[in-house]
Amino acid sequence: MKVGVIVFPGSNGDADAKYAVDHVLGEQAAFIWHKEESVAGFDALVLPGGFSYGDHLRSGAIARFSPIMAAVRRFAEAGGPVLGICNGFQILTEAGLLPGVLRRNASLRFQCEWVHVRVDEAAQATPFTVGLERGRIYRLPIAHGDGSYYASPAQLAALEASGQAVLRYCDAAGVAVEVNGSVGGVAGVCNERGNVFGLMPHPERATETVLGGADGLPFFASLRAALAAT
Amino acid sequence: MTADLQIADSQIDDRLLAEVALSRAEYGLLVEKLGRQPTLVELAMTGAMWSEHCGYKSSKPLLKLFPTTGPRVIQGPGENAGVLDIGEGLALVMKIESHNHPSAVEPYQGAATGVGGIIRDIFTMGARPIALLNSLRFGLPDVGRTPYLLNGVVAGIGGYGNCIGIPTVGGEVYFAAPYADNPLVNAMCAGVARQEEIILAAASGVGNSLMLVGADTGRDGIHGATFASDVLAQDNEQKRPAVQVGNPFLEKLLLEACLELAKTDHIVGMQDLGAAGLTSSSVECASRGGAGVILHTDRVSRRESGMTAYEVMLSESQERMLIVVKRGREAAVKAICDRWDLHSDIVGEVTDDGLVRIVDAGREVAAIPAHILTDEVPIYQRPSRRPAYLDAEAAFDLAAALPRDPDYGAALLSLIAQPNLRSKGSIYHQYDHTIQSNTVLPPGQGDAAVVRLKDWGSQAGLAFSTDCNSVYCYLDPYRGGQLAVAEAARNVVCVGATPLAVTDCLNFGSPENPEVFYQFEQAVHGLADACRSLGIPVISGNVSLYNETSGVAVYPTPVVGMAGLLPDASKAISFSLKREGHQIVLLGLQRPSEGDGLGGSEYATMLLGQPHGRPAPLDAAHEANLYKCYLKAAAAGYIHAGHDCSEGGVAVALSEMCVSGGLGAEVWAGYLFDESDYCTASSVLFGEWAGRILCEVSNDDLRPLVDLCSEFDISIYNIGEVTAASRLQVRSFDDPQGDSRLLDLSLADLQQAYGDI
Numbered sequence: 001m002k003v004g005v006i007v008f009p010g011s012n013g014d015a016d017a018k019y020a021v022d023h024v025l026g027e028q029a030a031f032i033w034h035k036e037e038s039v040a041g042f043d044a045l046v047l048p049g050g051f052s053y054g055d056h057l058r059s060g061a062i063a064r065f066s067p068i069m070a071a072v073r074r075f076a077e078a079g080g081p082v083l084g085i086c087n088g089f090q091i092l093t094e095a096g097l098l099p100g101v102l103r104r105n106a107s108l109r110f111q112c113e114w115v116h117v118r119v120d121e122a123a124q125a126t127p128f129t130v131g132l133e134r135g136r137i138y139r140l141p142i143a144h145g146d147g148s149y150y151a152s153p154a155q156l157a158a159l160e161a162s163g164q165a166v167l168r169y170c171d172a173a174g175v176a177v178e179v180n181g182s183v184g185g186v187a188g189v190c191n192e193r194g195n196v197f198g199l200m201p202h203p204e205r206a207t208e209t210v211l212g213g214a215d216g217l218p219f220f221a222s223l224r225a226a227l228a229a230t
Numbered sequence: 231m232t233a234d235l236q237i238a239d240s241q242i243d244d245r246l247l248a249e250v251a252l253s254r255a256e257y258g259l260l261v262e263k264l265g266r267q268p269t270l271v272e273l274a275m276t277g278a279m280w281s282e283h284c285g286y287k288s289s290k291p292l293l294k295l296f297p298t299t300g301p302r303v304i305q306g307p308g309e310n311a312g313v314l315d316i317g318e319g320l321a322l323v324m325k326i327e328s329h330n331h332p333s334a335v336e337p338y339q340g341a342a343t344g345v346g347g348i349i350r351d352i353f354t355m356g357a358r359p360i361a362l363l364n365s366l367r368f369g370l371p372d373v374g375r376t377p378y379l380l381n382g383v384v385a386g387i388g389g390y391g392n393c394i395g396i397p398t399v400g401g402e403v404y405f406a407a408p409y410a411d412n413p414l415v416n417a418m419c420a421g422v423a424r425q426e427e428i429i430l431a432a433a434s435g436v437g438n439s440l441m442l443v444g445a446d447t448g449r450d451g452i453h454g455a456t457f458a459s460d461v462l463a464q465d466n467e468q469k470r471p472a473v474q475v476g477n478p479f480l481e482k483l484l485l486e487a488c489l490e491l492a493k494t495d496h497i498v499g500m501q502d503l504g505a506a507g508l509t510s511s512s513v514e515c516a517s518r519g520g521a522g523v524i525l526h527t528d529r530v531s532r533r534e535s536g537m538t539a540y541e542v543m544l545s546e547s548q549e550r551m552l553i554v555v556k557r558g559r560e561a562a563v564k565a566i567c568d569r570w571d572l573h574s575d576i577v578g579e580v581t582d583d584g585l586v587r588i589v590d591a592g593r594e595v596a597a598i599p600a601h602i603l604t605d606e607v608p609i610y611q612r613p614s615r616r617p618a619y620l621d622a623e624a625a626f627d628l629a630a631a632l633p634r635d636p637d638y639g640a641a642l643l644s645l646i647a648q649p650n651l652r653s654k655g656s657i658y659h660q661y662d663h664t665i666q667s668n669t670v671l672p673p674g675q676g677d678a679a680v681v682r683l684k685d686w687g688s689q690a691g692l693a694f695s696t697d698c699n700s701v702y703c704y705l706d707p708y709r710g711g712q713l714a715v716a717e718a719a720r721n722v723v724c725v726g727a728t729p730l731a732v733t734d735c736l737n738f739g740s741p742e743n744p745e746v747f748y749q750f751e752q753a754v755h756g757l758a759d760a761c762r763s764l765g766i767p768v769i770s771g772n773v774s775l776y777n778e779t780s781g782v783a784v785y786p787t788p789v790v791g792m793a794g795l796l797p798d799a800s801k802a803i804s805f806s807l808k809r810e811g812h813q814i815v816l817l818g819l820q821r822p823s824e825g826d827g828l829g830g831s832e833y834a835t836m837l838l839g840q841p842h843g844r845p846a847p848l849d850a851a852h853e854a855n856l857y858k859c860y861l862k863a864a865a866a867g868y869i870h871a872g873h874d875c876s877e878g879g880v881a882v883a884l885s886e887m888c889v890s891g892g893l894g895a896e897v898w899a900g901y902l903f904d905e906s907d908y909c910t911a912s913s914v915l916f917g918e919w920a921g922r923i924l925c926e927v928s929n930d931d932l933r934p935l936v937d938l939c940s941e942f943d944i945s946i947y948n949i950g951e952v953t954a955a956s957r958l959q960v961r962s963f964d965d966p967q968g969d970s971r972l973l974d975l976s977l978a979d980l981q982q983a984y985g986d987i
Binding site: 009010012016019023050051054055109110111112113145204205210211212 | 385388389392393394395477478479480482483570571658659660661662663664665666667668669670672682684685799800
């Protein structure tokens with residue numbers, strides 16, 4: 001599988017995403033500079049974490065106008081798997097490729113910590129989560145200041161009904177907990193079709209036990225399995 | 231030089247001299263060295279370069295005391311950062327720097343630009359930054375401006391480091407009244423490069439171009455270097471224009487562009503623009519290269535109109551880099567800058583006349599020999615006088631002042647809830663420490679932070695720690711200096727790393743006060759002696775003087791940033807207890823060679839409301855031996871958890887091991903002393919001295935560890951074991967087997983007092 005990692009000015013999780021795919025998973029990843037206009041030849045795309053354009057104006061608000069984003073949109077519309085991690089998630093919501101918005105954390109502080117998430121019972125099968133076990137609790141790091149997911153009550157209800165509220169924060173026992181003020185404790189969502197998925201936690205930073213946990217690896221392994229199945 | 235630009239002697243008044251921060255005698259010296267009257271630009275450049283911040287005029291003789299060489303040292307002090315050979319063809323580049331004065335005025339931007347500046351020092355050398363640390367001091371919590379300063383500084387450090395994507399992996403925070411108006415903000419950065427990629431900041435090759443890359447130049451931060459070398463006046467709010475504003479996004483682009491340039495053949499040197507902006511960067515480039523430079527200020531892109539050559543030369547606008555480009559390669563360099571959306575201007579070229587010449591719109595406004603500004607800084611041998619309080623503290627009768635038989639459990643709970651000891655989780659969770667996927671030991675888990683070197687194909691890891699107990703330094707500056715080095719080294723050892731090198735940040739009050747100068751002098755002697763006896767060179771550093779307001783100086787605070795090397799990063803040792811039934815042993819000194827370890831202790835400070843007594847001395851020979859012994863035990867796999875006993879003594883160290891491991895411990899106080907009548911239980915539990923490490927070992931490894939210790943002549947005491955009881959229990963001296971306990975606390979109570987990890 002060949003994964004394209006989009007590099008915006010200010011991306012800083014690009015190398016981590018590439019490392020997770022290349023060295024941990026043993027697959028192939030390559031950087032795609034944001035000024036490029038094609039994503040041809042890639043099986044999946046990752047919009048990595050970071051502070052694209054310094055979070056100026058609003059997280060992700062400027063990056064969505066980068067030349068590469070038209071190609072990302074076409075790739076997504078054609079059903080290609082697109083993963084947005086942290087700032088990548090913010091960019092995808094700004095671009096309208098994912099529903100909802102990400103607001104300042106309720107704590108009004110940047111939060112770097114390990115959290116627990118679980119796959120929602122009603123979740124759709126996305127290429128990045130289809131390999132995850134229902135009912136299992138995954139432990140992942142977060143590192144964000146603007147990670148509070150917001151959708152209106154009606155929109156949230158619709159997302160839940162359509163299985164788009166894929167990932168939710170919980171404690172080690174699976175009980176819902178408040179992390180950053182996200183409505184419904186939503187940590188990750190997908191689009192209607194399920195091929196575009198964004199999450200605030202960083203699976204790419206949790207792929208080896210020496211880093212404190214390897215619960216992020218199944219997200220990438222899931223993509224490989226999903227691609228192999230198509 | 232057009233003579234009409236030279237300032238007549240009659241025009242030199244006190245106001246002008248104050249503005250450029252030169253004394254009348256220094257002005258006279260400049261005229262003598264120049265052999266003519268200076269121009270205004272020359273006068274301002276000299277003021278900046280001869281400031282304490284750039285010129286080290288009060289500290290240079292003392293800094294010569296540091297050992298700065300060693301088999302691993304590639305570059306010692308004098309460059310942007312120190313460089314060390316860490317094997318496998320790799321180099322570690324590191325430095326610590328203060329941003330105290332700006333942070334006192336504008337905490338967020340002061341701290342943020344401090345971080346930005348130290349990061350630039352690292353990538354200027356061609357190294358990729360891999361870790362940030364810091365060392366912070368504030369006044370007492372919840373008093374006056376402390377909450378404002380603390381919140382602003384922490385947010386500023388996080389705001390810059392998080393955005394640029396370099397993990398903030400460690401640090402320290404202490405609170406004490408003398409820092410109320412003078413917080414200390416020291417930022418450390420470490421980077422790694424292949425040795426052949428290291429770039430030095432030297433201008434060489436006549437005709438090579440000087441390119442200025444990055445931010446446009448504005449009026450921000452003019453006189454920042456001289457501001458940082460002055461006592462903070464009550465009107466420091468008025469000094470806001472001397473504080474710069476940081477843009478980590480721009481610096482991220484600059485970082486990537488510079489590292490890309492470093493891998494090309496286009497450039498011969500790089501120098502970041504820090505204190506004194508273009509002045510210091512051009513002068514230092516010329517001086518290090520033994521060349522001259524000519525700089526056209528009108529070719530510098532401006533952020534605002536109407537700026538004079540004087541302002542351009544002194545601006546401290548952030549995120550700028552001066553690059554010495556090979557002649558003919560300017561377009562190639564510009565293409566790389568353009569790709570990163572960075573502005574670049576050719577602003578000058580390298581000459582061979584040894585002069586720094588500044589040309590503004592065709593007129594030469596300065597032509598000054600570089601060596602006058604760098605090598606001929608006036609050096610002051612400041613008078614020194616031992617403060618009287620030191621004798622009073624050395625004679626202070628702590629035994630009489632402290633309670634005889636307190637409730638030890640209650641005392642421990644109060645102690646670990648002290649602002650200086652309680653968990654700093656609320657602070658370090660605001661710093662991204664997982665970015666780059668290299669952090670093996672994050673903050674709050676080990677005595678030092680550990681990052682791995684996977685990006686260079688290496689199994690090795692680097693350990694980092696910043697340390698200084700400024701209370702010790704206040705009570706005994708010499709011992710305090712020694713103990714700061716030993717603690718930093720011991721912290722690095724505890725995670726299983728061999729200490730390699732020191733970067734130091736020397737924070738003191740005004741050197742013009744003889745008693746402050748005495749503290750400075752003694753602390754530096756202590757630091758230097760400890761480095762020498764432990765065989766650890768100082769490879770970079772920074773001096774911050776004049777940290778005082780209204781005659782109140784900060785505690786002497788010589789912060790030690792230590793780096794260590796682990797052969798295998800995945801073997802890093804945390805301090806959390808791992809398994810029920812394992813043994814807890816104390817390696818090293820059962821008691822200090824003098825006193826009871828309560829002098830300068832957090833325990834005494836907590837009960838008396840201020841520090842008293844004299845800290846226990848360092849036995850450097852024993853210390854070095856202890857490191858060797860422990861590292862051998864670690865390499866053999868005997869050490870499951872290791873923790874230094876520093877502030878709060880054995881009781882606090884055990885509490886931290888229990889809380890972070892979620893396991894209990896039962897120990898016998900009698901094992902901690904060979905003569906139970908020698909000291910009070912307070913000393914056993916809360917006394918502070920160097921030369922000891924608490925370890926968790928398996929029953930099977932106990933015997934070989936004992937043999938190893940005898941080989942190194944290091945004492946070992948099996949003081950207790952790890953339990954599943956979720957309690958920390960310390961049995962009394964006289965009751966080794968029974969139920970009589972000095973203290974018996976639940977982990978829940980300890981956790982609550984300590985706060986969230």
